Structure formats: C-alpha cells, structure tokens
Amino acid sequence: MKPHAYKPRFLELLCNRPSGADIGREAAAGLTVGLIALPLALALGIASIPVGADTPYSAPALGIYTAIIAGFLISVFGGSRVQIGGPTAAFIPIVLLIVQAHGYVGLLLATMMAGIILILMGFARLGTLIKYIPWPVTSGFTTGIAVAIMVTQVVDFSGIHGETAIPGEFFEKVEWLCHHLGTLDAMTVLVALLSCAVIFFWPRIGWKRLPGSIVAMLLGTLAVWGLNQLEGVQIATVGSRFGDSAIPAHLPSFMMPAVSVEMIRELIMPATAIAILCSIESLLSAVVADGLTNQRHDSNSELIGQGIANLICPFFGGLPATGAIARTSANIRNGGRTPLAGVVHALSLLAIVLLFSSFARYIPMPTMAAVLVMVALHMGEWRALKEIKRMQTGDALVLLTTFALTVIFDLVVAIEIGMVLAALLFIRRVSETTEVSRVTHNDVLESPEHVAQGKAIPEGVLVYRIFGPFLFGAADKMQDALEELSDYPKVIILRMHLVTAMDTTALYALVNLVERMRERGTSIVVSGIHRQPLELLRKSDSLKTLGIDNFCGHYDEALNRAQQLIAESK
Structure with missing residues (x-):
C-alpha cells in the first residue's frame, strides 16, 4: 500500500489567492472564535493540571499557550478547511492521570509520542479506519468524560476545601468530597450558578457574536471583585490560586523534554490513548464540519496535521490538542470557510495574551468551573443513557461498561475493554446471522416481487x-x-x-x-x-x-x- 499523499488545506488556500472580501470574512470569523476559545482554554488548562504539579508556567497559561500554538498548527497543516484546534475537555481525565503518575515531563513525552503515532496513522492511510469504532464505545466514553469533568470541578464550583488535596481516584474523591461537604461556600456556589445561567441564557437574549462564556467571565470578575471587598467573603480567583502573574505577557520558551527508554515504555499506552482520542474527536469534528459546509475533508491529512501539532506543542510546554467540535461549528456559523479563520483565531488569542494577560488574575475560579460544567453538559451523550432500555442488550452493555470504566478508572482502560467487548459482540452477531440451508432444484435467489x-x-x-x-x-x-x-x-x-x-x-x-x-x-x-x-x-x-x-x-x-x-x- 502506497503512503498517503499529504496535502494540507492551507496550501490549497495559498494557491487560490483569496479576495479581500474573503479575507475580511475569515478574519471576522477567526476573531469571534478566538473570543469563544479564550475562556475555554483558561478553564481547560486549570482543569488539566493537578494542584502542586511542577510546571514551568501556570495551568491557565498552559491552556492558552496550547490554544495558540496547536490552533495555529492544526489550521496550517490539517486536512480540513474549517477545523479549529486546541485543548478540549475530552483530554482532562487522561492528562490528569498521566501527570499524577508520571509528572508533567511524562505528559510532554506522551503528547509527543501521540503526535508521532498520529503522523504514522495518517501516512498509513488509517484515517478512514476510525469509523470502525462503534457508536456505543464512543458514546460511552464521551459521556463518561463529561461526568469525570463535572466531578473534577466540584471543588472550584462549590468552594469546598480541606487540609489535604482532593485525591485522584474516583471513589476516594467522592469520599473526600462527602467528608468536607461542611466547608461548602455559599457565595462561591452562587457565583458559579449565576455564571452557568449567563452562559446558558446569553445566546437566547444577547448579542450572539459575543460568547456567553466571555460575558460570564466579565460579569463574574466584576461581581467577585466587589464581593471580596466585604468582610468575611473570600472567593478564589486565578490570581489567588496561581499568583498575580498567572499568564505571562509573552509566548513560552523552547524546552526539550527529558526522554528515556524506560519512560517511553511506560507511556506507550497513555500515548496511544491520546492518539486514539485525538483522532476520534478531530475526525468527528471534521465530519460535522463537512455536513455544515458541504465540503469534504481529507481524513489522513487531518491526522498528520493533528500529529504535527501534538509533536511540536510539548516543546513549548503545551498540552494535548485536537479538533474542537463546538469551536469548529462556531467558526462555520460565523462565515469561516478556509484555514485562514483558524490562523486568525490563534493570532487573536496571542494578541489577548500580549495585551491583556495582567487582568487574568481577577477571573474567579467558580466562573472557570462553570464554563467547564456547561461544556461537559453539552458534550455528554445523555440521550443515549435514556435510551438504554430500547437498545440491544449487547450494545447497552458495551456503552455502560465503557461509561463506567471512564468515570471510575480511566480512558485507557475504557477504550481497551470497550473495543474488545464491541469486537466480541460483532463476531457473535455475524455468526448468529449466518445461515446454512440445503439447496434444491426448486430454490430461487429472489421471489418475483423482489x-x-x-x-x-x-x-x-x-x-x-x-x-x-x-x-x-x-x-x-x-x-x-x-x-x-x-x-x-x-x-x-x-x-x-x-x-x-x-x-x-x-x-x-x-x-x-x-x-x-x-x-x-x-x-x-x-x-x-x-x-x-x-x-x-x-x-x-x-x-x-x-x-x-x-x-x-x-x-x-x-x-x-x-x-x-x-x-x-x-
């Protein structure tokens, strides 16, 4: 089999020489998506890095740096004209797991390894094979990730605190939360709930080009600044959690992650899980984009572009990244039709970092938690859980098993066992539907009406x-x-x-x-x-x-x- 003939869509854009009107439309779409991506990148960075992890930059800075660097690279090297890349909520559970088990350096190495795997998958023409991952598996781990995200945000959403940090294991985490429930802060919960309400209702009552998450972040910041002036009120902010210079007003420096044969051996499974998750989410996003634009993406070139982004991003301290369905859809709704919009989205985030990073310290943590809770609510396949009773027993078993393993253990185990169960179910169904019957001289292949x-x-x-x-x-x-x-x-x-x-x-x-x-x-x-x-x-x-x-x-x-x-x- 010949290797894939790689051709990024950005090269196609350069060859076509867009008009001034097209450039203006793409720039407007990119700026809008940049505003949407800003609070998400900050919140995803905070949620992905455990408190106390040894990192060169703060957690929110890592999220925004990933959105800038990976967003730019995915638009330039990807196989979709409208894909918007960056950190996504789906990576939170697996990133937390890797950092807790192997440290931040282990995460950088695992992300680079995932990038190499994605590039090899693209050149080997494996982009089309992602469709063979059955729906119960993808639905199960997507909903499981949504639940896991909401559990990780309980502390910032409610203000619960304790003498020790919240554990990483699911059951220990639930036990810790129940034990410290008495420390819940009513004002923190109020800010979080109001932030959720703003995010939910703003698209219905406000200016749609201004994202609800940005409005919630601005209003939440003003409200918390005022509340913190009152005696006895102290709501956590990005500054109080990560320091006043949480986001430096410059791009990160080049760094060379430590590499050893032993670490590669230990990280091969987590890296493979990152690659699989990245390929599923990016290609699913590309398929959704095709349906909205009547275009056709190149799945193998898209995998190569995703691989390049995940290979390069760790050299600047970045997190795993992939195509984001919500941001891609927003790009299309606002007129984006070429990779130029994705490039502008990354450059607009860079401009915000250079000009306004000093204001990040005032952003309240409950608002950041509210942003991620709303993301989790939108990404979960909740309708699938409601329809469990109507599914075939085997499909329901695969979905529930993948869901439970994602929540209780981790995504690596969930994908492995979910795929094995789906494969066994496939074999069983094929064997059950195969018929062996005796042929006689009276047999015909089809009846006359067929x-x-x-x-x-x-x-x-x-x-x-x-x-x-x-x-x-x-x-x-x-x-x-x-x-x-x-x-x-x-x-x-x-x-x-x-x-x-x-x-x-x-x-x-x-x-x-x-x-x-x-x-x-x-x-x-x-x-x-x-x-x-x-x-x-x-x-x-x-x-x-x-x-x-x-x-x-x-x-x-x-x-x-x-x-x-x-x-x-x-």
Missing part, C-alpha cells in the same frame, strides 16, 4: 441495495454512496431484503440519513426489511422518524410508494 430486472424506475427515484450485515463497519458506506450525488432525487429506495442484521451504529446512521435527506426534500423508502433490523428500529422508536408508511414488504410495493410520494410532492 426481482428488479425489467421493472422501470420512475423519474426522480434512485434505488440502492444493501447486501450483507449492516453493522458498524459498513454504516459509513451508505453515507459515502449518497454523498457522491450531485442532484438529490425526490425519493431514494433502500432495498434491504438482503440485510440479515443491523446494529445501533447502523441504526443511527440510517436515522441521520433520513433526517438529512428530508432537509433536502428527499424521502427514503425501505423495502424488504428483515425481522431483526425491523425489531431494532421498533425498540429504538425510530419507526416514527422514518415514517411507518415508508416501510414496504417488497420491491414492487416500494416502487408504488415512491410514485405516490412523487405525486404528493407536485
């Missing part, structure tokens, strides 16, 4: 056939086939009489396809579906989404239904 030969397809109708088990490894093929269309028809018939089994990942792919096609004025008609896929759709309550009238027993009936839908649309 035969397509000789039957005219009405104008405005396209027909696709799915052959074989429709499981997580094949779900993406259906989307790829339909994305190649230049003009969308009025009706698409999916012939599923040769599909013997379907899993939850394929189910969600089918539901998402129906919703996307509906937005384009295209109806989906399913013909000849078997009992197991139909039962899965019924249990998940997806039949209502697809429309019960659009399920036909055979191909002849599907053609009649398609003609009826075309007639109704006229």
Whole structure:
C-alpha cells in the first residue's frame, strides 16, 4: 500500500489567492472564535493540571499557550478547511492521570509520542479506519468524560476545601468530597450558578457574536471583585490560586523534554490513548464540519496535521490538542470557510495574551468551573443513557461498561475493554446471522416481487441495495454512496431484503440519513426489511422518524410508494 499523499488545506488556500472580501470574512470569523476559545482554554488548562504539579508556567497559561500554538498548527497543516484546534475537555481525565503518575515531563513525552503515532496513522492511510469504532464505545466514553469533568470541578464550583488535596481516584474523591461537604461556600456556589445561567441564557437574549462564556467571565470578575471587598467573603480567583502573574505577557520558551527508554515504555499506552482520542474527536469534528459546509475533508491529512501539532506543542510546554467540535461549528456559523479563520483565531488569542494577560488574575475560579460544567453538559451523550432500555442488550452493555470504566478508572482502560467487548459482540452477531440451508432444484435467489430486472424506475427515484450485515463497519458506506450525488432525487429506495442484521451504529446512521435527506426534500423508502433490523428500529422508536408508511414488504410495493410520494410532492 502506497503512503498517503499529504496535502494540507492551507496550501490549497495559498494557491487560490483569496479576495479581500474573503479575507475580511475569515478574519471576522477567526476573531469571534478566538473570543469563544479564550475562556475555554483558561478553564481547560486549570482543569488539566493537578494542584502542586511542577510546571514551568501556570495551568491557565498552559491552556492558552496550547490554544495558540496547536490552533495555529492544526489550521496550517490539517486536512480540513474549517477545523479549529486546541485543548478540549475530552483530554482532562487522561492528562490528569498521566501527570499524577508520571509528572508533567511524562505528559510532554506522551503528547509527543501521540503526535508521532498520529503522523504514522495518517501516512498509513488509517484515517478512514476510525469509523470502525462503534457508536456505543464512543458514546460511552464521551459521556463518561463529561461526568469525570463535572466531578473534577466540584471543588472550584462549590468552594469546598480541606487540609489535604482532593485525591485522584474516583471513589476516594467522592469520599473526600462527602467528608468536607461542611466547608461548602455559599457565595462561591452562587457565583458559579449565576455564571452557568449567563452562559446558558446569553445566546437566547444577547448579542450572539459575543460568547456567553466571555460575558460570564466579565460579569463574574466584576461581581467577585466587589464581593471580596466585604468582610468575611473570600472567593478564589486565578490570581489567588496561581499568583498575580498567572499568564505571562509573552509566548513560552523552547524546552526539550527529558526522554528515556524506560519512560517511553511506560507511556506507550497513555500515548496511544491520546492518539486514539485525538483522532476520534478531530475526525468527528471534521465530519460535522463537512455536513455544515458541504465540503469534504481529507481524513489522513487531518491526522498528520493533528500529529504535527501534538509533536511540536510539548516543546513549548503545551498540552494535548485536537479538533474542537463546538469551536469548529462556531467558526462555520460565523462565515469561516478556509484555514485562514483558524490562523486568525490563534493570532487573536496571542494578541489577548500580549495585551491583556495582567487582568487574568481577577477571573474567579467558580466562573472557570462553570464554563467547564456547561461544556461537559453539552458534550455528554445523555440521550443515549435514556435510551438504554430500547437498545440491544449487547450494545447497552458495551456503552455502560465503557461509561463506567471512564468515570471510575480511566480512558485507557475504557477504550481497551470497550473495543474488545464491541469486537466480541460483532463476531457473535455475524455468526448468529449466518445461515446454512440445503439447496434444491426448486430454490430461487429472489421471489418475483423482489426481482428488479425489467421493472422501470420512475423519474426522480434512485434505488440502492444493501447486501450483507449492516453493522458498524459498513454504516459509513451508505453515507459515502449518497454523498457522491450531485442532484438529490425526490425519493431514494433502500432495498434491504438482503440485510440479515443491523446494529445501533447502523441504526443511527440510517436515522441521520433520513433526517438529512428530508432537509433536502428527499424521502427514503425501505423495502424488504428483515425481522431483526425491523425489531431494532421498533425498540429504538425510530419507526416514527422514518415514517411507518415508508416501510414496504417488497420491491414492487416500494416502487408504488415512491410514485405516490412523487405525486404528493407536485
């Protein structure tokens, strides 16, 4: 197999020479995303580094430096035109684990190793293989990460404190919090809750170009400055926690992390987990961006770009970084269509550091905690937990196991065991759906009502056939086939009489396809579906989404239904 022909999207931008109007639009989008990224970068840095860790810069400074350096590199070297990179909440549990076990130097080395792994994955054309990680695994660890983030923010959110630092292990952490519950500070909780309210309600009542997290940070800073003047009130701020010069007004210096064979051996699994998590989140973000812009990213070039960012960032003290779905979506909503917006986003953060870093010490810690709690609430797949009862037993087991292991232990263990369980479940399903039957001279491959030969397809109708088990490894093929269309028809018939089994990942792919096609004025008609896929759709309550009238027993009936839908649309 030939190595991937690497071509970053920024090179494409330089070759096309954008107009002045395009540059202005991209700059405006980049500035807006820079404002969105600022409080997130500060909060993620604080949440990622344990108190007392030996670092060359403060935790909030490491977060903002990562957003600047990695954000710039991902936009320049990545395979997506609109991807915005930087530190993300998904890395918090694993970064905490690495720093606690191997120190800050261990984190730098693990991040560099993850960068090398990502670059090798890209050149080996493994970008397309990420889609084979099943939905229950990704949903389980995403929701588990959200819960873990909220647990880590309880101290700053509530003001709880004790003689000893909060432990790293989950059960010990819960025990410590319960033991010190009496130290809860009502004013700190009030500031945190009001900050959450501002973040939640601002997009609904305020100027949408100004992020709610920025508004919460400004209002929280003013409120805490006033409250701290009162006798007996002392709400923690970035300055009181990390010193008045928490964020230096300059970029970090070059540093060479210590490297040893023993450390490489110890860090190979955490580094692999960082690489896997980075690849999943960045490519998922790129897929979401493709849906919003009708563009197509290069998954292998994107992995190489992510690898370059994670390889270089540690030389300047940076944390692991990846593509951020929320920031990327905000970039697109504000007009970003080229990597120039991502570059401007990084440069705007740099300008803020150089000009306004001295004001960072006044930012209240409960507001920073509120920012991350709201991020966690948005990233969790809470709907999946509600639908556990409707899932197949195997999928529910994989999701809950991955979720529990992420919360109680760590992401490395969760991904390993989740993938093993998913693979075993896949093998079991394939073996259960394989049939061995005796062939006689009376057998025919298809009954007359299923035969397509000789039957005219009405104008405005396209027909696709799915052959074989429709499981997580094949779900993406259906989307790829339909994305190649230049003009969308009025009706698409999916012939599923040769599909013997379907899993939850394929189910969600089918539901998402129906919703996307509906937005384009295209109806989906399913013909000849078997009992197991139909039962899965019924249990998940997806039949209502697809429309019960659009399920036909055979191909002849599907053609009649398609003609009826075309007639109704006229």
